[in-house]
Amino acid sequence: MTLKTDSPFETDPPVFLLKDLTTRALETHEYALAGQLLEQQHYLGDCPAGRQLLQVVEYQGHWVALLDWGPACWKLADRETHIGWTHQQRAQRLGLIVQNRRFLVLGQERMPNLASRALGLSLRALPEHWKALHGYCPVMAETFTDIEQFEGTCYKATNWKPLGLTKGFERHRADYFRKHGRPKKLWIKSLNRNSLRILTGMDVPKAYERGLNQNSPERDLALTKGQMLGLREHFQKHFTDPRRDNRTYPASSLLVFITMALLAGRDTLTSIQRYGNLLTNQQRRWLDFPLKKGTSVRKAPSWSALYNFLTQIKPDDFASCLNLWLGSNLGTLPRALAIDGKWIRDQALSLCLSEHETGAPVAVGFAEKKSKTDENKREGEQTVALKLYANTNLEGATITGDALNNNKPQAHAITQAGAHYFLQLKNENRHAYKAADRLAQEGSPLLPTRKNPTPPTDASTSEA
Incomplete structure (x- = not known):
């Protein structure tokens, strides 16, 4: 058979x-x-x-x-x-x-x-x-x-x-x-x-x-390995750790980690801490996280470790030190940037300009400490945005942002910095919305059409 x-x-x-x-x-x-x-x-x-x-x-x-x-x-x-x-x-x-x-x-x-x-x-x-x-x-x-x-x-x-x-x-x-x-x-x-x-x-x-x-944490890494190591070295040289004791985690490691987590969309202290748990052992080694006792496994910082660190540093010192490094790396970053605001420890509002494709940071700023409310977010984000535009090299960049950023002061500040912008427009801004809608109905400026086109001539009736 x-x-x-x-x-x-x-x-x-x-x-x-x-x-x-x-x-x-x-x-x-x-x-x-x-x-x-x-x-x-x-x-x-x-x-x-x-x-x-x-x-x-x-x-x-x-x-x-x-x-x-x-x-x-x-x-x-x-x-x-x-x-x-x-x-x-x-x-x-x-x-x-x-x-x-x-x-x-x-x-x-x-x-x-x-x-x-x-x-x-x-x-x-x-x-x-x-x-x-x-x-x-x-x-x-x-x-x-x-x-x-x-x-x-x-x-x-x-x-x-x-x-x-x-x-x-x-x-x-x-x-x-x-x-x-x-x-x-x-x-x-x-x-x-x-x-x-x-x-x-x-x-x-x-x-x-x-x-x-x-669900891959590496998908959310806004910095490459080389950038992570370079930024950590920069923090080691230019950021003074205010802590007197309990330095299990170097300040440079925590600052790089917090930056990465914020840019990956983690906007609460709990989500930042959980982000660390998702990192691979190799990524934790790049950040110089300490070893667990008796093992080769690197341990991510706990919620309390992050909270204690954040309550002791000055956000403006963090931002200025980070921006110094970002400014020296602008030539390697794409020039299409997005502006977005996030909260740290429910008190300090951070604002970030980051590249579209990978989320790599270009500049960050912090608002004054206020309670976490929608009104404070609007005021703080717009104020910090104007400061960022004035202090960041934006020549030739394209800034994108949501409707919160679509106002005359921000548009003026962006153009004054030599950049272009695409800012979301909603119908709450009635006059601007109607003007934009009217212009859209008139056709694209790149493909103009005549308002009174000449009718085609019938070749069979034209004079010889």
């Missing part, structure tokens, strides 16, 4: 037979059989951990190839360089890439034609197979080949792009890697003609939102 897992081919089949190959996603009850075949015939064995999709390629009901797809590698320098990812984009959008972890052509002989055809079929079906299970289509695939055993012929034939060799490490447990001494070649394959645009664009299309990691 012939089993469906018995390959019908003893040698590489001719091209006309390859046209009859089909592919489908395996049902859950078929996973055990597929895992058994991978364990027996694949040189790496089965890899059920993290499995998210199994595909089978068939010829007249017989299995001829198996493909195991799972999550992409957390970090690959060559991949990140090729895509053009920032750390935040990688952390948020890694789920849009899938990895071909196992590819097995059933049978005792190598069959390059069958392998290439099977891989091509599976790739074309992969986005829809993945969407049926996970609700979105991946836009890129990656895989590795052992350079000591395989040349990657089938990957070349199906237009995968080689990106270089790995450094010969494998993941061990959750956060550590160990050297195995067998570098592998990295390959990538775009599954969508707009894959790079989706992976690096400012906004991800709605159809791919289910593939995003919305």
Whole structure:
């Protein structure tokens, strides 16, 4: 009796037979059989951990190839360089890439034609197979080949792009890697003609939102590693720690951490403290957080540690010191800025100019300590904004803000600083709203139209 897992081919089949190959996603009850075949015939064995999709390629009901797809590698320098990812984009959008972890052509002989055809079929079906299970289509695939055993012929034939060799490490447990001494070649394959645009664009299309990691703390990092280290060094030199004792956390570390948390949208002391708990151990090491006793784990500051620190520092000293560093880094920052106000410890209102794409800060200011009310927020935010515009190099920048910032003093201050602005307009400001609506109905100034266009001349009735 012939089993469906018995390959019908003893040698590489001719091209006309390859046209009859089909592919489908395996049902859950078929996973055990597929895992058994991978364990027996694949040189790496089965890899059920993290499995998210199994595909089978068939010829007249017989299995001829198996493909195991799972999550992409957390970090690959060559991949990140090729895509053009920032750390935040990688952390948020890694789920849009899938990895071909196992590819097995059933049978005792190598069959390059069958392998290439099977891989091509599976790739074309992969986005829809993945969407049926996970609700979105991946836009890129990656895989590795052992350079000591395989040349990657089938990957070349199906237009995968080689990106270089790995450094010969494998993941061990959750956060550590160990050297195995067998570098592998990295390959990538775009599954969508707009894959790079989706992976690096400012906004991800709605159809791919289910593939995003919305809970990654690295997604919210407004500073790169180099900027974090540079800012911490700057605070060490230019900020005087007012605390006399209880310096478990260096002032420079806490100031950088609070800045990052505010720019990541954490606008209460509790949310700032929780933000620290989400940081990885490596990110905590960058911030020079202390080690937990007897472990290699860095501990994030507690609510009381943050509160005690914030009640002892002068917000204006914090802001002026930070702005000094930001001013020296303006040349490396984009010039599209957003203005936004947040509260610290429910007393001091902070106002920040930050870049649109990553949230990296450009300038900050603080209002006087007042109770947390809507009226105080309006007054404080507008006053501090005028101070920021006057003391920050905004030449050529574009400022965006909400309707609170749309008033004559702010608009005048922005233009006086050599910047442009896009400020939200609501119908509470009736006269300005009506004027803007009237101008919009007249058409775009970039594509003007004649008010009294000349009627077209009928060529058949025109004089010769």
